[in-house]
Amino acid sequence: MVAFHASALDGVARNPALPTPLLLRLLAFDGGGDGPPRYAPQRAGLPESAVAVILAHPNPGARVDFAMSKLAEPAQRARLVDDPSPKVRAALAYGPEWGDPRASVALPDDVCARLLDDPDPSVRTALLDSPHLAPSFVASLATHHDPAARQVAARAWEKLAPDERLALLTDPDPEVRRVAALGQCRRDAHLTAELLRDPQFAAEALRRGLLHRADAERHVAERTHLAALAENPSLPADLVERLAVDPDEGVRLAVSLRPELDETRRMAIDFTVGDLDRGDGVHWVREGLADPEVLRRAATSAHPLLRRSAARSPHLPPDLLHLLARVEDPVVENRLGIHHPDTPEEVLMRVYARLGGTFSAWMAETHPRFPREGLAARYADHPDGNYRRLAVRDPAATPTLIERLSHDPTVWTRQAAVGDPRLPLHRLREALHVPELASSAGANPALPEDEMAAVLNRAGVPA
Numbered sequence: 001m002v003a004f005h006a007s008a009l010d011g012v013a014r015n016p017a018l019p020t021p022l023l024l025r026l027l028a029f030d031g032g033g034d035g036p037p038r039y040a041p042q043r044a045g046l047p048e049s050a051v052a053v054i055l056a057h058p059n060p061g062a063r064v065d066f067a068m069s070k071l072a073e074p075a076q077r078a079r080l081v082d083d084p085s086p087k088v089r090a091a092l093a094y095g096p097e098w099g100d101p102r103a104s105v106a107l108p109d110d111v112c113a114r115l116l117d118d119p120d121p122s123v124r125t126a127l128l129d130s131p132h133l134a135p136s137f138v139a140s141l142a143t144h145h146d147p148a149a150r151q152v153a154a155r156a157w158e159k160l161a162p163d164e165r166l167a168l169l170t171d172p173d174p175e176v177r178r179v180a181a182l183g184q185c186r187r188d189a190h191l192t193a194e195l196l197r198d199p200q201f202a203a204e205a206l207r208r209g210l211l212h213r214a215d216a217e218r219h220v221a222e223r224t225h226l227a228a229l230a231e232n233p234s235l236p237a238d239l240v241e242r243l244a245v246d247p248d249e250g251v252r253l254a255v256s257l258r259p260e261l262d263e264t265r266r267m268a269i270d271f272t273v274g275d276l277d278r279g280d281g282v283h284w285v286r287e288g289l290a291d292p293e294v295l296r297r298a299a300t301s302a303h304p305l306l307r308r309s310a311a312r313s314p315h316l317p318p319d320l321l322h323l324l325a326r327v328e329d330p331v332v333e334n335r336l337g338i339h340h341p342d343t344p345e346e347v348l349m350r351v352y353a354r355l356g357g358t359f360s361a362w363m364a365e366t367h368p369r370f371p372r373e374g375l376a377a378r379y380a381d382h383p384d385g386n387y388r389r390l391a392v393r394d395p396a397a398t399p400t401l402i403e404r405l406s407h408d409p410t411v412w413t414r415q416a417a418v419g420d421p422r423l424p425l426h427r428l429r430e431a432l433h434v435p436e437l438a439s440s441a442g443a444n445p446a447l448p449e450d451e452m453a454a455v456l457n458r459a460g461v462p463a
Contacts, residue, residue, distance in 0.1 A: 023043075025456060026040050035061035080092045154168045158183075192209030207232060324336060341368070376396055389405075428441055
């Protein structure tokens with residue numbers, strides 16, 4: 001197949017205006033053994049007739065693509081739970097590789113339960129590794145017959161009932177008992193002491209467990225896992241003060257994040273943050289992303305890492321959202337753009353301007369509050385093609401401007417313009433035969449049905 005015919009076909013496969021008869025024709029295509037273009041099974045709002053074709057498609061690749069779609073409804077994907085291919089069931093069990101953090105793609109609990117009892121071990125492993133499991137399902141794993149499932153439940157310790165915790169602490173499997181002990185050790189100094197003797201769990205036990213003073217003093221004297229120890233909630237106040245002036249900068253930083261410190265004491269500690277982004281954030285803020293008091297303490301702090309952790313919450317009230325939007329911290333802005341549905345337009349524009357081409361910039365540009373009005377006047381003649389591309393978003397952009405931008409020197413701008421339904425039809429038809437534009441042209445919702453059918457014909461899709 002000629003390359004631009006394949007590109008045009010990929011575009012048509014994701015075209016939101018693709019009529020159902022052409023969609024069904026495309027889904028039945030075997031793609032030379034590779035299945036239909038993967039955008040076809042991954043479309044949003046698939047009609048029932050299309051879902052039925054995918055579920056029965058002879059090529060497992062088409063079913064895998066549907067199983068991992070971030071756009072399909074979880075209940076639709078769940079219908080693959082009895083698929084004959086373990087690869088398809090494993091893909092369903094794991095779910096989308098990535099998606100919008102603002103959306104949920106979790107499968108129903110009863111479907112997850114069936115996948116966890118699948119006869120193929122790869123399916124069970126994929127499910128337990130999935131980042132998309134609902135909290136209710138994770139809690140239900142506490143009594144599952146598979147020790148690996150009980151370990152997953154034990155890692156969600158605070159969501160478990162007392163009788164479930166007790167059962168995991170006395171579990172016949174030693175690994176389950178150790179993970180359960182790690183959850184319970186914040187309330188039990190004896191369990192903490194036991195875990196400190198296990199190299200695999202010692203650092204985490206020091207970070208979260210209820211400590212005997214002697215154990216804390218020993219680790220301070222031996223200078224082992226001090227940064228973890230500095231986070232421990234039960235660390236005696238005098239040892240906190242000693243670690244606050246430790247020569248190790250990482251230890252001082254850990255002390256500065258302790259939740260009990262007031263702002264004066266916190267900011268008196270000599271620490272450096274710079275561009276550091278602690279991934280999933282500071283643990284006590286992360287655990288309280290829906291707690292108004294925790295969010296207020298973190299968002300109003302002068303400590304950059306606390307503000308960055310608070311910015312991960314979609315539950316920020318308007319005053320804290322606008323406070324964080326004004327702190328002029330790129331990491332905070334990135335987090336707001338990814339996680340908060342009401343991020344101000346000016347923050348989204350700064351993220352886009354600073355990080356064009358990255359995931360954070362893509363999340364900002366696809367955010368529902370990303371600006372549209374006035375972009376053509378501001379950016380149509382901008383020297384940077386990434387900004388000229390934004391002019392296409394403006395509802396006031398004229399067909400003449402869109403056509404001009406479809407000839408822009410920057411390929412990303414040309415592609416954006418070619419995908420816009422205001423593009424004059426003669427230019428849209430022309431773009432279908434330009435290799436770097438064919439995919440965008442195929443996806444243009446203004447493409448006439450006969451042109452879509454012609455794309456399928458040229459690509460060899462049987463009628």
